[in-house]
Amino acid sequence: MLLRLADYMPGSVVSRRDGDKRIKKAVIVAITSSIIFTIFLILRYKMVLRRSYEEQKLTLFSESAFYYSFYEDIINSPTIYDGIYRLLKDNRSEYPDVINALSRFNIFQELLLGIIYRLLYGDSGIANHWSYKPLSPFNFYYYVVHILMGLGIGILCGFCTYTTNSYLAGFSSLGFLFANFQERLLMRLSSIPLRENFGLPFVWGTICVWSYILDRNIYERNYNGRKSWILMWFCSVLLIQTWQFSVFILSTQLASTFATYILGYPIYNLLIRLIICHLLSLFTGIALQFGSYYLLMSPLLQVGLAILASVLVPMVIRRRFGSIPHNFIGSESFSAKWSFVKLIVAIFVFTGIRLAIIPFAVHDSHVFDILKSIFSNNQHTFDSIIYRMGGSEFSWVTIQQLKMIHRSGLFYIFFASLLTIIITIFSDIYKIYLLQKYFVEASKMNQVEILALSSDPDKITSISISNTSEVPMKSSGTDKSDVNTIVDSIPSPSSILSDWKSCDDIDENVENESEEEREDEVLLKNIEPIKQVELGRDKKTELNISKDLNFVLNSCLAYNLFQVCCFCFLGMIISRLRVLALPYMSVIAGFLASKQYIEYFCSIIGNFGNIYSNIPKNIKYIETVTNTQEDSKDKFQYGQQYKSLFKKFILLLSTTFILSYSWKRWPIEELRAILHSEDNATSSKSRLVSWLNTNIPSNSSIASDMTIGASIRLMTNFNIVLHPQYEDPKIRKRTQFMYWLTGCAPIKDIYDILWEEYKTNYIVTQIYRCSSPSNAPHIINAFDVASYLDNSEYRCKGNIVPFQRGCWRIQLDNYQKYFKMIYRNSDYTVFERRNEADPFVLMSRRSNILTPPHLFPYKRKLLDWEESWKPWIKSYCQANDNYCAMNIVDYARNILDIYGIKEVTDLLYKNAIELYPENPYVLHHYAEYMDFDLGKSPQEVIIYYMKALELSRPNHDLKILMDVVLFIDQSFGRSKSLEKILKLILEDNSIKSLVSLDISEIDSYLLRNKMIDVSRNKSFQEFVYSVCMVASFLKALIISSELEIYQTSHNIWQAIVTCNVLWDLSLSLDPNNRCVLQYWELFNNKKRSTMDDIYYFLFG
Incomplete structure (x- = not known):
């Protein structure tokens, strides 16, 4: 009876029926995990x-x-x-x-x-x-992306279940995935349309299908499942179509498989097929993308050809100078020397192809610049440093991110699981070496007649080798009984490493005998006759051990080890690619929650020392053809020890510990962070888009940086010059052009190029492209990027302040009046190119005075109201900007916060007050400026606060109301101002309206009264925050001053009712608002519990 080694081999299946069972388990876990994770993402x-x-x-x-x-x-x-x-x-x-x-x-x-x-x-x-x-179109898009990401997570968990044959392993992986879902660590779903959000499910699909093919190959040599290869091709094509980084991912898959092959695993034919499959996927992608030059020059084609050459060239050489011996697995024999040769050939071929196409492969040249800069700060170019600007995710993984992963507990389990896989691979390599060594010895035996089974068990094949003197055996005429004796005496493939057999099967022989016999029949049909091959120039026989022996060579685990190492390396050097590493690490960590996997690993440790002694015994056994049935019983004595209650208890304890440990680190904080941190719906962007749509002629083109250019394309009908897809060399050149303004390029050159090459009259700039963060001097900023401009003449030399650079001189330099500033808000500025016949242009060209940057008198220019600020405000802002007053004071605030120049801020604030004395937004801003920055007396400040409140009440601005109430409470004392505070809150019309509203009417009320308007800094979250703040302040007031309230003219019950209604309203609108979380204990007399978080996450 053949031994069932595969029962203890993760990723190995003995029969199709067992494989179907594991597939069913994997499908159940995949569907369950997908549903759970998709619901979580949508609610998040x-x-x-x-x-x-x-x-x-x-x-x-x-x-x-x-x-x-x-x-x-x-x-x-x-x-x-x-x-x-x-x-x-x-x-x-x-x-x-x-x-x-x-x-x-x-x-x-x-x-x-x-x-x-x-x-x-x-x-x-x-x-x-x-x-x-x-x-809505956005909501439809939103649901599709989240369902796709949930599907990808399901594929990962199902893959873990299939590989380990364990439900616990799959759900442990899901637990680790949740544990790392925090602050964009696991995935960047806060930016929904990113390409990786579409591509990742197909990444996991290709890995899962390829692992399945490797797994099937373990017991079915050169597995050629057509459906599996079609699915592999399909997933690869979809990956190539959805993510531009896919060619690098598929290249790592080829490299990982090649590394598995050169270690000696018998996957030669599968490697060839994988290369062909990926190259077919690549050419299909090229065809679908209308002959994409980027894909044609991508590393995938180069890696595929290099590996193909490294596999075929040594074979041709060996065939030319001598026959290729075959090993015990019926494939090309393993040789460390030739494996090294293949590796060197692959490296040289890849390098040669890469060097040959460097002049043509311009689309991904910046990728190699980025890689060089990651390992050496002296290797920066403009293309590499722009990717690392602002603490970009194209830099090394940060210490903070590593700490977050450490808190999840993933590192401990992952490295433990990784260690078990490494030990398994070393065991496989050792077995490959020993079996190859003794195969050579056996092939030199003298005169042995080896009998093998064909597909017909009754048919005996006899193969003769020279000299039969040492072993008494008939060369012909063997009768049936002798044949049976000989066949029984020949060690089965499983018995060569019989210690791997666990006694769980032995004790169940009686119960499962019929089932095992049926499985034996399946295996016997797969045993091939021993073949004759050429060894050198003399014909000798190959000692072909049955395919059954390959159960102990787990190429699936080896491949996954190399693949996860590739992804971890990429995630370390390019932080953004942690979306590849972390999910895969979670799967590997989940392996340890599998009983079968732990048993398999323990059997390796327990039997590792017996491998060397067993193999020569079996080789000698072929010579003597003695009966070893009694010895085989002794070989399982070690396995018998596993049949104990203590063993089962330890296994159960280990797997349940891993499962509970993975789910213990559930990120509760994510249940509270319902609105993502990347909230880019700013008032400045909204105002810019509104102004462009109103004041710029239709079909105009606009030059801007990459980020705002993308928003302009989305929110308007204008043409853009530059976008964020940086791969094309033409776009890289245009990006450098926009950074001329950040550097010290002459304004005249910008003026000329803007029309000659880009046929546009408008430039939109961001204030952050002309500033450096003072609180993070070590972070690469726009000025650092501009110092790597290809044109060295446009780089700023020496210690140049921001106001001496092109982005400010385009506004302040009277000798270079080629542009006029037609719009400005807190973040964005729009410049219009003057006509060639404009007097200012003619004057600038005629004078041609270029003041060196370090001599430019920026301080005097900044404080010159008539020359620097009045033309914009009088000619454009007041004339065509509906948010002119708000933009002036917002910009004044930014000048102070970013550049720290209080004189310019004071100049803008005072002129804004003169121009808009009845604007509540201006008055409120100025009151805050007087209070926090100028330190004016409360009596002076309260005048502006109260005036802003009176003017804002028709607009229902609760933020101004709370700012006034808090200022009065802190500046004049609660006891003295209690009457006034209660009057301001309880008699406010907007508060009364909210208290009387039914919750079902709130949305129509907000819309009708324009209480939600992003352009006016009135977002939904800010509205809920203000409502919650009013309720919390009233609650604190009632607790601390209940007796004093009785002495006022206001009814305390009115205050209590108003407080409770507003709190309930804020809780129903946004239970995870930062104000609700902050003051939860004030209303509930206890801290917010985990069960509260889960309840409001699901039903809030």
Whole structure:
């Protein structure tokens, strides 16, 4: 009876029936995990769904906004055909060039989702016949992405379950995934349209399918499942279409498989097929992207060809100069020397191809610049340093991120699991070496007749080797009884390493005999006759041990070790790629929650010392052909010890500990952080977009930096010159052009290039592209990037302050009046290029005075109201900006916060007060400036506060109300001001309206009274915060001054009712608002519990 070694081998299956059972387990875990994680993701970011559609689009930033804009193009086009045509002939993304967006960018998902949305919710859509309200385009997109990410997590957990044959392992992986879901650590779903959010499910799909193929190959040599390879090709194509980084990921998969192969694992044919499959996927992707040059020059093709050459070239050489011996697994024999040769060949071929195409492979050249700069700060170029600006996620993983992972507990279990895999691989390598060594010895035996089973058990094949003198055996005429004796005496493949057999099966022989016999029949049918091969020039026989022996060589685990190491390395050097490393690490950590995996590893440790002695015994056994049935019983004595209650208890304790440990670190803080931290729906961006749509001629083009350019493309119909997709060399050149302003380039050069090359008259700049954060001097900023401009003449030399750079001189330098500032708010400035015939341009060209940057008198210019500020405010701001007053004071505040120049701030504030004496926003800002920055007396400050409050009440500004109340309470004393405070709160019309409202009417009330307006700094979260603050202040007032309230003219019950109603309102609108979390204990007399967090996360 054949031994069932595979029962204790994770990733190994003896029969198709056992494989089906594991697949069913994996599917159950995958579906369950997907549902759990998808629900969690949707609830985690659910507050975004409450925003208006325009506000939702404002939350998108940089790449996210850019990719989503193509989805908008499909939805807003008159027809689907017209939308596709817009993408094929896109003149809005790289104006004035017309490009094929489907070829340049990975936006097939936007195309597909846009078409599906139109089919569902378009004018003739299916959903028009449904009774419920249709989803907005953003909400539909939102749900699809979260479902895809949940599916990816499900694939990972199912993969862990299949590999270890354990439910506990799969759910432990899910626990570790949750434990690392914090502050964008595991995935960046706060930026929904990022390419990795679409590509990651297919990354896990390719890894899962490839591991399955390797697993099947363990018991079914050169597994050629057509469905599996088709699925592999399909996942690879979808990955290539959805994520531009996919070619690097697939390259690591080829490299990891190649590393497994050169260690001696018998996967030669599978490696060849994998290379062919990935190259077919690559060429399919090239065809789908209309001949993408980026994909053609990508490393995937180079790595594939290099590995293919390294595998085939040594084989050709060995065939040319001598026959290739075959080993005990029926494949090319393992040789450390030739494995080293293959590795060297692969490296040389890859390097040669790379060097040959360097002049042509310009699309990914910046990637290698980034890699060089990561390992050496002296290797920076403009392309590399811009990726690392602002503490970018293209730098090394940070200490803070490592601490977060450490808190999750993942490191301990992951490294323990990784160690077990490494030991397993060393065991495999040792066995490969020993079996190969004794195979050579056995092949030199004298005159042995070896009998093997063919597909017909009754048929005997006899193979003769020269000299039969030493072993008495008939060369012919062997009768049936002798044959049976000989066959029984020949050690089975399993008996060579019989100590791996656990006695769990032995004790169940009686109960499972019939089942095992059926499985034995399956195995016997797979045993092939021993083949003759050429060894050197003399024909000798190959000692072909059955495929059954390969159960102890787990190429699936070896591959996963190399793959996770690749991802961990990438995650270390490029922080953003932790989205690859952390999920995979969670899967590897989950292995230790499997009883079968732990048993398998323990059997390796227990039997490792017996391998060497068993193999020569079995080789000698072939010579003597003696009966070893009694000896085989002794070989299982070690395994018998595992059949004990203590062993089962330890295994149960270990696996349940891993499971509970993984879920113990559930990130409770994530249940409270409902609104993501990357809230980019700022008032400055909203005002800019509104002003551009109103004041810039339609079909105009705008030059800007990458981030705001993406938002302009999404929120307006204007053409943009620059976008965030940095791979194309043309875009890198345009990015450098925009950084001329950050450097010290002459304004005249910018003026000329802007029209000659880009045919545009407008530039939008950000204040953060002309400043450096004083609180983080070690972080790479825009000035550092500008110091690496290719044109060294445009770099700033010496100690140049921001106001002496191009971004300020374009406004302040009277000798270079090539542009006029037509719009400004706290963050963004719009400059218009003057006409060639403009007197200022003619004067600037005629004088051609270029003051050196370090001599530019910026202080005098900044304080010159008539020359530097009045033209903008009088000619443009007051004339065409609906938020002019707000923009002036916001900008004044930023000047103080960013540059620390109080004189300029004071100048702008005072002129704003003169120009807008009745504007509540201006008065409130100025009151805060007097209070916090100038230190004026409370009597002076309260005048502006009270005036701002009186003017704001028609607009229901609760923030101003609370600021006034808190100022009075702190500056004049609660006891003296109690009457006034209660009057301000309880008699406020907006407070009365909110108290009388039913919760179902709140949304229409907010909309009707314009209490939610991002352009006026009135977001939904800020509204809830203000309501909560009023309720909390009243509660504190009631607790501390209950007796004093009785002595006022106000009814204490009115205060109590108002307090409780406002608290309930804020709790129902946003139970995780920062004010609600802060004052929870004040209203409930206890700290907020975990059960409270879970309840409001699910039902709040």
